[in-house]
Amino acid sequence: QVQLQESGPGLVRPSGTLSLTCAVSGGSMSSNTWWTWVRQPPGKGLEWIADIFDSGRTNYNPSLESRVTISLDKSKNQFSLNLISITAADTAMYYCAGRLEGGGPFWGQGTLVTVSS
Amino acid sequence: EIVMTQSPATLSVSPGERATLFCRASQSISTNLAWYQQKPGQAPRLLIYGASTRATGIAARFSGSGSGTEFTLTISSLQSEDFAVYYCQQYNYWWTFGQGTKVEIK
Numbered sequence: 001q002v003q004l005q006e007s008g009p010g011l012v013r014p015s016g017t018l019s020l021t022c023a024v025s026g027g028s029m030s031s032n033t034w035w036t037w038v039r040q041p042p043g044k045g046l047e048w049i050a051d052i053f054d055s056g057r058t059n060y061n062p063s064l065e066s067r068v069t070i071s072l073d074k075s076k077n078q079f080s081l082n083l084i085s086i087t088a089a090d091t092a093m094y095y096c097a098g099r100l101e102g103g104g105p106f107w108g109q110g111t112l113v114t115v116s117s
Numbered sequence: 118e119i120v121m122t123q124s125p126a127t128l129s130v131s132p133g134e135r136a137t138l139f140c141r142a143s144q145s146i147s148t149n150l151a152w153y154q155q156k157p158g159q160a161p162r163l164l165i166y167g168a169s170t171r172a173t174g175i176a177a178r179f180s181g182s183g184s185g186t187e188f189t190l191t192i193s194s195l196q197s198e199d200f201a202v203y204y205c206q207q208y209n210y211w212w213t214f215g216q217g218t219k220v221e222i223k
Binding site for chain 1: 118151160161163166167170172204206208211212213214215216217
């Protein structure tokens with residue numbers, strides 16, 4: 001069974017760049033899979049950020065599109081998220097997730113990112 | 118963007134009772150819908166996908182139904198561990214989530 005594990009800095013300075021990585025284990029990064037980032041600010045709901053198909057095709061949340069890049073590295077069994085021009089509003093638990101076409105979503109445990117000087 | 122609307126916002130139920138949660142999509146999503154349970158400090162836990170398929174290891178008391186724009190999650194007999202927040206999510210076009218239904222002890 002595929003497992004996902006997020007890693008990241010924990011604390012980011014305002015106006016800085018957030019870089020997160022999701023390691024995929026328990027299997028290779030199969031074809032026909034969407035790889036996704038989702039976030040959840042403290043005490044709030046879930047917000048989809050972006051996803052990338054194994055072909056490299058990407059989709060971005062329009063509210064974040066100007067600041068976000070998602071990428072895929074199959075050789076390292078991982079995918080990544082870059083978010084620039086960080087503000088306090090970006091403080092959240094960040095989750096990576098995946099979904100094989102035709103199947104259900106599967107998620108990592110999340111990593112907390114706090115934006116503070 | 119497909120907007121997902123959940124109702125009610127809060128559901129007060131006694132242990133052993135049945136709970137029914139609703140989710141409406143702003144446009145048809147076929148059966149590309151998932152339900153999650155989330156407890157404080159934990160990641161969302163997948164309960165149902167494809168509107169009605171239970172995820173691996175999920176108890177039979179959880180069931181989902183619906184297609185198009187109207188969906189339902191039913192918990193047939195609430196156990197103490199079921200009190201949590203429940204989210205619906207569409208994955209027909211990108212991902213969007215409902216605002217959540219909190220199931221609390223009556």
